[in-house]
Amino acid sequence: MTANHLLGPLFTDLYELTMAAVYFNRRLLNAATFSLFIRDYPSGRKYFVAAGLQDALEELESLSFSSDELAYLRETGLFSSDFLSFLKKFRFTGSVFAMPEGSIFFANEPILEVTAPLIEAQIVETFLLNTVGFQTMIASKAARCVHVAAGRPLIDFSLRRTQGHDAGMKVARSTYLAGFVGTSNVLAGREYGIPLSGTMAHSFVQAFSSELEAFSAFAETFPDSSVFLIDTYDTIAGAREAVKVALEMKKKGHSLLGVRLDSGDMVRLSREVHKIFGAAGLSEVKIFASSGFDEFKIEKVVEAGAQIDAFGVGTNIGVSADAPFIDIVYKMVRCDRGDVRKLSPGKVTLAGEKQVFRDCDENGTYRSDTIGLRSDTLNDRLLLLEPVMKNGRLTRPHPSLESIREQFGRNFNALADSFKALNTAATYPVDISPRLQRLQENL
Amino acid sequence: MTANHLLGPLFTDLYELTMAAVYFNRRLLNAATFSLFIRDYPSGRKYFVAAGLQDALEELESLSFSSDELAYLRETGLFSSDFLSFLKKFRFTGSVFAMPEGSIFFANEPILEVTAPLIEAQIVETFLLNTVGFQTMIASKAARCVHVAAGRPLIDFSLRRTQGHDAGMKVARSTYLAGFVGTSNVLAGREYGIPLSGTMAHSFVQAFSSELEAFSAFAETFPDSSVFLIDTYDTIAGAREAVKVALEMKKKGHSLLGVRLDSGDMVRLSREVHKIFGAAGLSEVKIFASSGFDEFKIEKVVEAGAQIDAFGVGTNIGVSADAPFIDIVYKMVRCDRGDVRKLSPGKVTLAGEKQVFRDCDENGTYRSDTIGLRSDTLNDRLLLLEPVMKNGRLTRPHPSLESIREQFGRNFNALADSFKALNTAATYPVDISPRLQRLQENL
Numbered sequence: 001m002t003a004n005h006l007l008g009p010l011f012t013d014l015y016e017l018t019m020a021a022v023y024f025n026r027r028l029l030n031a032a033t034f035s036l037f038i039r040d041y042p043s044g045r046k047y048f049v050a051a052g053l054q055d056a057l058e059e060l061e062s063l064s065f066s067s068d069e070l071a072y073l074r075e076t077g078l079f080s081s082d083f084l085s086f087l088k089k090f091r092f093t094g095s096v097f098a099m100p101e102g103s104i105f106f107a108n109e110p111i112l113e114v115t116a117p118l119i120e121a122q123i124v125e126t127f128l129l130n131t132v133g134f135q136t137m138i139a140s141k142a143a144r145c146v147h148v149a150a151g152r153p154l155i156d157f158s159l160r161r162t163q164g165h166d167a168g169m170k171v172a173r174s175t176y177l178a179g180f181v182g183t184s185n186v187l188a189g190r191e192y193g194i195p196l197s198g199t200m201a202h203s204f205v206q207a208f209s210s211e212l213e214a215f216s217a218f219a220e221t222f223p224d225s226s227v228f229l230i231d232t233y234d235t236i237a238g239a240r241e242a243v244k245v246a247l248e249m250k251k252k253g254h255s256l257l258g259v260r261l262d263s264g265d266m267v268r269l270s271r272e273v274h275k276i277f278g279a280a281g282l283s284e285v286k287i288f289a290s291s292g293f294d295e296f297k298i299e300k301v302v303e304a305g306a307q308i309d310a311f312g313v314g315t316n317i318g319v320s321a322d323a324p325f326i327d328i329v330y331k332m333v334r335c336d337r338g339d340v341r342k343l344s345p346g347k348v349t350l351a352g353e354k355q356v357f358r359d360c361d362e363n364g365t366y367r368s369d370t371i372g373l374r375s376d377t378l379n380d381r382l383l384l385l386e387p388v389m390k391n392g393r394l395t396r397p398h399p400s401l402e403s404i405r406e407q408f409g410r411n412f413n414a415l416a417d418s419f420k421a422l423n424t425a426a427t428y429p430v431d432i433s434p435r436l437q438r439l440q441e442n443l
Numbered sequence: 444m445t446a447n448h449l450l451g452p453l454f455t456d457l458y459e460l461t462m463a464a465v466y467f468n469r470r471l472l473n474a475a476t477f478s479l480f481i482r483d484y485p486s487g488r489k490y491f492v493a494a495g496l497q498d499a500l501e502e503l504e505s506l507s508f509s510s511d512e513l514a515y516l517r518e519t520g521l522f523s524s525d526f527l528s529f530l531k532k533f534r535f536t537g538s539v540f541a542m543p544e545g546s547i548f549f550a551n552e553p554i555l556e557v558t559a560p561l562i563e564a565q566i567v568e569t570f571l572l573n574t575v576g577f578q579t580m581i582a583s584k585a586a587r588c589v590h591v592a593a594g595r596p597l598i599d600f601s602l603r604r605t606q607g608h609d610a611g612m613k614v615a616r617s618t619y620l621a622g623f624v625g626t627s628n629v630l631a632g633r634e635y636g637i638p639l640s641g642t643m644a645h646s647f648v649q650a651f652s653s654e655l656e657a658f659s660a661f662a663e664t665f666p667d668s669s670v671f672l673i674d675t676y677d678t679i680a681g682a683r684e685a686v687k688v689a690l691e692m693k694k695k696g697h698s699l700l701g702v703r704l705d706s707g708d709m710v711r712l713s714r715e716v717h718k719i720f721g722a723a724g725l726s727e728v729k730i731f732a733s734s735g736f737d738e739f740k741i742e743k744v745v746e747a748g749a750q751i752d753a754f755g756v757g758t759n760i761g762v763s764a765d766a767p768f769i770d771i772v773y774k775m776v777r778c779d780r781g782d783v784r785k786l787s788p789g790k791v792t793l794a795g796e797k798q799v800f801r802d803c804d805e806n807g808t809y810r811s812d813t814i815g816l817r818s819d820t821l822n823d824r825l826l827l828l829e830p831v832m833k834n835g836r837l838t839r840p841h842p843s844l845e846s847i848r849e850q851f852g853r854n855f856n857a858l859a860d861s862f863k864a865l866n867t868a869a870t871y872p873v874d875i876s877p878r879l880q881r882l883q884e885n886l
Binding site for chain 2: 007008010011012013014015016017018019021022023025026028032034069072073076078118122125126127129130131133134157159160161162163164165166167168169170184185186187189190196197198199200201202203204206207209217218220221222225315316318319320321324325328331332335337340
């Protein structure tokens with residue numbers, strides 16, 4: 001299966017293994033801490049939504065080299081027998097602090113910190129970045145759509161254009177986590193229990209000699225769950241044909257669920273179609289729209305008074321088209337030489353094991369965050385990083401996707417709207433604790 | 444395993460199955476033809492490189508519903524027992540015409556056409572679009588990099604930032620197919636036989652008390668395959684430390700393979716580092732660069748005279764950052780009612796089963812293409828679409844990745860440079876055959 005299958009330790013950059021070989025030869029086996037964080041916001045964004053933790057932890061828990069995998073590494077000619085014997089017994093035995101999925105967080109805040117023997121902490125870099133980075137990027141984009149849709153349901157339609165198969169699955173999960181109500185992706189419905197949505201394509205309408213016949217045929221098989229696609233030839237003419245079939249359905253005690261618009265001027269067409277159904281006494285028929293929507297287009301049509309009840313959201317969200325990657329990094333912040341930082345131009349990191357402290361007002365609304373040392377004590381703050389793995393074992397079961405989604409809803413409500421505007425959002429205040437600051441200066 | 448694992452028929456949009464249920468009820472079981480093509484070029488691009496066919500065909504060949512998959516569909520409550528029984532016996536029994544992987548093609552040209560009983564042809568839409576679309580997009584982007592690198596080797600470093608796991612695997616394969624020389628992705632090395640590359644990260648340098656010690660430790664384990672990363676603290680100082688270790692290595696009969704620059708002004712730094720190594724009698728040491736490269740940045744530094752021998756190319760290529768999706772579609776062009784076309788605004792399609800005819804000059808250079816009916820006869824043209832599957836069975840074994848890569852090299856040579864410029868490329872001439880044109884007018 002696509003979802004939840006394990007990648008194994010070869011899903012990594014070669015240099016993780018060559019570095020490990022040197023650490024092994026030099027017996028650099030003591031613990032180190034690495035911090036996973038996003039350096040900066042993509043253009044226009046001012047918050048992130050954490051996602052991907054469950055996949056990351058499942059991979060860590062099961063990490064080991066099979067004999068086939070070791071045979072391949074031997075074939076490369078790069079590694080000694082001693083090192084390969086060491087890898088044979090390799091397991092992840094470290095500890096992980098992380099923000100729960102669905103947390104709201106900000107640039108430079110660690111989302112996850114790994115403390116483990118250096119080789120273990122290093123080898124897991126690539127898949128942690130890949131897994132947490134992509135899902136977090138999509139959940140963050142989805143939350144923006146949910147915000148501007150202002151209560152109108154959003155459905156993930158992106159599967160055909162996601163960047164590969166795994167992306168298709170993770171987009172379904174990450175958008176649902178961030179408040180979407182369903183997906184067209186049947187496998188994601190099965191794997192994650194996400195509600196499914198979808199009815200017909202243009203080819204369906206074309207397969208019949210008329211729209212009327214196509215709609216009637218569909219209604220016959222799905223008398224209570226039909227959504228007719230009405231733009232194959234002409235949207236307004238299609239709406240009138242849909243009305244005819246909807247009236248027939250009504251006579252038989254059923255009802256048309258909705259119609260879908262997939263091209264043209266969404267504001268004008270949705271209003272006209274709404275009128276046509278209203279005039280026919282069918283105002284209960286919902287209008288779905290799906291045509292290149294992202295948070296910008298949703299906001300625009302909603303503000304212009306479109307009569308759209310729900311949006312199918314595809315490609316632009318599924319690939320995060322305006323920001324198709326985030327600057328997520330995994331940096332060593334402590335090793336057996338002590339706390340360390342990197343000083344490459346533009347890539348300076350904060351040394352030390354950390355915690356993120358959140359100050360909330362009396363209503364629970366987020367006020368500001370402080371990135372501090374894990375050993376800092378700040379009164380009356382939420383601690384965002386929680387111990388989720390100890391000695392390579394989960395400290396608790398994974399929360400269900402439904403409970404993550406509900407918690408996300410509460411978290412998102414606690415973030416003031418001023419930080420959610422699409423292009424003009426305020427920057428949420430994040431500072432550094434005095435002790436963390438002092439540590440940097442002393443290095 | 445990530446690569447080559449099969450997705451199964453639930454990796455689809457729900458509407459493929461609801462449409463199928465109606466076709467089943469209405470006994471619309473005759474053959475239809477669907478055409479897979481890209482409607483338009485992303486900004487600045489003027490050609491595409493076909494990729495993903497092997498994955499697509501493997502999926503088609505094995506497509507069937509397991510009892511678990513059918514049980515899930517039953518649970519949705521959407522489908523009749525009769526239809527589920529029909530799905531139990533479902534196999535793909537159709538024919539496929541397709542361009543071989545590594546083909547150069549252009550907007551609106553069909554890359555692949557499926558002719559199969561309507562339900563079969565419809566159900567495979569989602570994964571065909573996902574699989575062929577993503578790999579084609581990445582191969583096309585990679586070819587642009589290969590062109591401007593003008594012979595300098597390129598290595599895929601994108602795994603940590605690709606959009607999920609499958610994308611990481613397919614980026615390694617698609618970039619290699621289009622002329623990259625290797626990847627950092629160990630699993631792709633194993634699955635596809637792609638040469639591996641990679642040595643050390645900044646954390647490695649930081650794990651030692653000095654760069655000198657870090658480089659020496661690495662050279663001890665990898666005396667003939669070391670590439671030192673020299674920008675952790677200061678690139679020029681790092682180069683001088685690397686020289687010291689390289690001279691020690693030379694004394695022992697080994698040699699430093701290269702150094703890697705990962706931040707700062709690549710033109711200036713590469714030239715200075717080149718001088719430093721030259722002055723030390725170490726001009727054989729290669730300079731690798733890896734810092735946000737894409738085709739634009741490669742072209743810029745090469746034209747500015749950077750002394751860079753090879754590029755590590757990461758995120759920007761791995762997500763096709765400037766064009767993270769392509770407008771790839773799968774449209775019904777013929778059904779038992781005859782040839783059909785869609786007329787939605789901006790989404791008009793060409794009816795009929797097609798072939799792409801390519802005219803070449805006496806040196807084999809591509810001159811122009813004609814999209815025609817499959818039944819057209821045009822003299823002395825290459826036929827780009829080949830019969831690759833008949834009655835659900837491959838007509839021939841999959842070509843090896845190496846042979847695809849070599850064929851791509853020949854194809855790319857046959858495309859004149861005027862079509863390859865990054866921003867100012869000419870538009871390759873593609874016309875429509877008179878018979879195909881007449882068919883559209885008659886519908």
